[in-house]
Amino acid sequence: MKIIEIKVLSGPNLWSVNRPNLVQMKLDIEEFESLPSNLIAGFSERLTALIPSLYSHRCSEGSEGGFLRRLSEGTWMGHIIEHVALELQCLAGMECGFGRTRSTGKIGEYYVVFSYELPRPGLVAAKSAVQLVESLAKAAPFDLETCLAELRAIAALEGLGPSTRAIVESAKARDIPWRRLDEGSFIQFGYGAHLRRIRATLADSTSNIAVEVVQDKFLAKKILQEHCLPVPPGLVVEDSAQLGATINELGYPLVMKPVDGNHGRGVTTNICDRKSAELAFKKARRHADEVLVERFIRGEDYRLLLINYKLVAAARRIPAHIVGDGAATIQQLIDRENVNPNRGEGHEKTLTKIEVDEHTLHILEENSLTLTTILPFGTKLFLKDSANLSTGGTSEDVTDIVPPETKFMAERAARILGLDICGIDLIATDITRPLAEQDAAILEINAAPGFRMHTAPSSGRARKVGEQVIDMLFPDASKARIPIVAVTGTNGKTSTVRLISHIAQLQGNKVGCTTTEGIYVDGHCVATGDCSGPKSARMVLSDPLVDFAILECARGGILREGLGFDRCDVSVITNITEDHLGLDGVDDLAMLARVKGTVAEATKNTGFAVLNAEDEMVLGMAGTLQCKVAYFALQPDNPVLQKHFQAGGAVAYIKDGWLVSGWQGKIESIIKVGCIPVTMGGKYECMLQNCLAASIAAKASGISSTAIRKGLRTFLPNVEMNLGRMNTFFLGTARIIVDYAHNAHGFTELGKYLNKLVSSQKIAIITAAGDRREKDIIAMGKICAGIFDRLIIRHDADTRGRSREEITSLLLQGIREVKPLASVPVISAEDEAIKYAMDSLASGGILVVCSDDSRRTLDLVSREVELRTLNKNYGT
Template sequence: MTLVGERGEITAEMMKKLHSVLHHLNSENIPTEEQLVLQPQSNNDRAVAFYFCAVAILIQKAANSSVSTFKYEENKKPGNWEVFVEHEHDTIGYLAAQFSCKLIRQILADPSGEMKLAELITSLENQVAWLKQRYAGVTLPKEVRSILKAAEKRHIPWRNVPKSSLFQYGYGRHLNFFRGTILANERHSSVLLTNDKALTNRLLHEAGLPIAQSGVATTLKQAAILAEKIGYPVVVKPLSGMRGNGVTLSIRDENGLTSAIKKAGRYDHSALIEKHTEGNDFRLTVFGGKLVGAIKRSVTIVEGDGQRNILELAEEVNREPWRNKHVGDTKYHIKKISVATECLESQGHNWESVPVVGERVAFNFVPNVSEGGCYETIWKEMIHRENIKMAERAAKTVGLQVAGIDFLTTDILKPYWETGAIICEVNAQPAFELVFERDQEYLDEFGRIAFETSCPPDVDMTLPVVSMVSDGKELSGNIVTALQKIGLVVGYWSQEFASVDDVPIRPEGKNNSSVSSILWNGSVEVAVLEVNASRIQKKGLEYNICSHLVVENMPMIEGVKAPEVLDLLLSAVTHKVIVNKDNLKVFAWANSVCSDKISFTAKENLETELLKELSAGFPDLLSNVTGGLADT
């Protein structure tokens, strides 16, 4: 991004206001351990560039975005600054930069100081509150973020597939997909299976696991016959579905059955009729065939005080700290939704009703935490070992690597056969954020374990990706040819042309494809990417991991040498940087950064050295690449 300044006097009063606004944002909205160190700048122009970057970073941090990096440097036009500001989400990053620019312009356009500091602070706080709401709408689910953190720690790249809920991880031939907590190794048939409650029950019963007596009905008549056969009270569920939608518990007569079948019919034309089982509701979470955590779930109940209405009582519940661990996130709040309204009406109330003193009012029929229910962590020592084994067997029976086993029992410290406990559902996409009190450390550990069920720690997911900063296409062309000669599928990208295995990504003409067309192409075994410094200036680095970097010359932006581009590329390198020692500017840069990844060679040997390093770094894939070089 380029900041274009207007030459004019920057007064001491302006600088004082800028500093005061930044200090307020830093001290009042950011935890102490994450606050920026506000360093003095050598002149006012430089200070304004610093304040722009700092405000853009801090306002994102205040909105719960995990960012910290920024750079700023004056370019050859006095008053114009090149700035790099990290962002986690494009929308939030853009809005933060836009607001920072607007705020600074407001202050600099007010030399008389008429605008009061309090007005600026109020504007700032309003922007932070608004961005928190926007961030809550675009941020990743906590379980997904913990899984992606596990990938990042192993230097495995990932991205959210544009305009979808799918995620990809691993470049080229290592490409895999996942959605939510359904990971790449999860069998499609197992996921489909658990969406059919009747079929799941049959397999669990066949395996000797405890389930309720049940049957499937497609008409009210069939449901009535089944209910009589099973014996009231019964439970009615849609045959497929989740989150307790359409479920009715403890039905005791045909009138209740009629209403329940109608309710279930909103979600599926078939209904599962089950014998009602008394007990507490537990979610047992299983990763890779082993129990990793458990929670006990319950319906939220408020007690009337004869003064406040039900909506006001719900708002008090929503202020509980655990429901607000992440600002702007209302996932665990009681919400004014149809299922809650229906539950209140079944008790003779609505949201405006004022319950009498001591009257207990429930907000849902089933203990669904994501719709306002309650929970508590259940430690492994509190669960009978036979119940643990039962949950693990259930996950294996339906073939799931990551599973949530919903278990009803009156006493989880006793084996299931002693209490008449049952498995009521097996879930293929369990939320595990709540286990262990929403503690981030535990959540990250869960993410790691879940990710490793799909991508074991001993699996190398690194793709050979070579970034080229060169004088022309000859060096890249020779490298691509040498790699192709040993039978590898090479993806090549430059500003003008992109291809996979020598087949153009786009028809003849201007290349409008991005680097993603190479890196996220599952057939690519090696990627060779030409660096375009001007594109990086406009779009940023379009990848955050590359194995090798070859620097033949210094990158240029509008005729000006841009060593900051090399700094950015170096931060992405996992293996080696091969530098042309004959170029004095490049040689000086390499010595200034003091990286143990850098090796030096003469210009004519860049190709040979790169192929040797590729062979050393990826011996299974590229062991005979130097032979290809000799042929070339």
């Protein structure tokens, strides 16, 4: 078997709009196409023996054991690999349950699609599943444990920590979109102007000054002391010469810790003699130049968690320990505890494995014990001085027994230091009693506190503290999003995006939009090039200036990664015509419509899909949608449109020279078509369709008719507003039009417009993308020959897989079907082709320059027009 292609999808996609995280593998099962599972002797038995948990897979039968029944009856390798890839991830601790396997249409070739929790383990699971299944099919061994160990290691390295995960899960439960901004714990929640960010448990609202203050433990303690909050007496020591004087002043017992340490690193407690003090000082100095020496306060170790300055959880922390059974050695007891499935490396699980370090060995030495000592039955031995979970400690929830006075003290301390999220380490003999009644003290206050001890305590009630963070970030969860309009189709996408953007700006919005020409934020171009994919969409949705997003969604990005958002408020499907067929497994219009239909399916239930009622492929999408539908059409008597309006639906159409809106049962004439500049006085039908789509999409987005009317009236077909779309220059009485027409449908619409114009001649500079089908390139040549009197062929810098000669030959083949004797110059360089065309352009003629890189083409044309105009004016 051979993996032909493998990719990671991370947004709504062709396979599922509700399960964005999918691995898509194109697999050639080769000789196994004729060998389903029931024809391979012993295969099913070997697979179920190796992975008995596959029994839980229901498959299409809908009950446990369903997949195994399919296996025994006979199913193909792609389907088996799908289930194995899912189960490998589950066995490694990543719950995944969605999969699909479908033929690509080529014998032996399949798309194997399955969900992932983390991208890289998903890819590893895909490749491992292929190796596993092929090995078992050939009766060869497969090392499952090594495979699972690799998956677990990657998951531990790349997965979210428990604290961050708790916040993310709470956001997901409230339907707040989220995504990782790095490979760690930097997370964005929400979109655009409403986005918020966290890093681990630091929020974007957390004061940087406050974080710096609490990192300096002595300064934080000084501030707390000034506000009459209980802290142990202590001093900062920089060298061993100061240590003796400090010991004499504070007296034993002592605690030593790095001034800016965390996670209990470098901490030594209950120091009772000079030798231990010197060792503790050296230990702390390994982590910081300055050491905080404090009076040791006896009592229990508590962590108080505050979120939004409110106490939301409290836990008693117990240092890592073992209990003797009278038979096992200390090392054996540690090993036995570390086998606990709740213990893992670092923060991967609710508890951390206990490491035997120098601190543990020091404790053993102080107690005249070694790792080989058999601990008497019932004897509890603490292995660490600190109670941090990161060193193997455990926790007990005590939230409900914290008295009001202690709660007030904790919340006041957080306010004084300015930390909206913090963990307060407290020593007290009895947490149920007010601190003033006992020898209690705040040891330190921590920024970015861990949540593990609260979300999964060893005993007591688990606290959903992630919800408290989301409550703080989003008091109103419905305001985590901004309006999103997503536009797709074959032609007209960019113009429609720009129209909606212009209208939305007039309404007062800070608009972010993505197009094939670039990314725009609040009217400024911030990136150029083809920006119609998910990466560009994510960029706009990560910009806090943007409060309204309009996103062009091209076929390529949908197939490559999925959409760059989880769902939109309004979707627009302009049309589905032949273009890009034969690429990425999209071979016909029905498949292209499925791809483009992903955008409509990703529309939220209360939103609108704006559909072209004059396009059969677009109309076919309506029956599968869960959202509301709005239709647009040039003709007012379109039966689909009329029936929809009579049923209370939203529509837009042209009638008696007016652009008309039908909304909530009311008809409104928005603007005369002749007053919409971009339609060229109503002559350019495809732009009229774009205006209809834009007007109804704007209406569905809550934009007023006044803004829509003004927007359509003031949107101009110039370089500034609609770059590369019918941009017109004049050279005397001749016109030069720069347009992005690049496929048969685009040229047909352009031809309809040009036929309405009076001209002495029509010339076009054309080319074709080499990745189009032969028949599509031929059709372009044929259509252009029917429109223009003369044609000139040029070539793009990137010919996309075909030679220039091939592209020329195919275009000429189409041209000569219409004009067998036509003389067609071939001038590869665009600048030379433009000069040549202008040289032969007669008065009253029209030259259409079809652009690929609109900015470059416009620059070439404008400079050439300016030069020729100057030469004419000055007689040179």
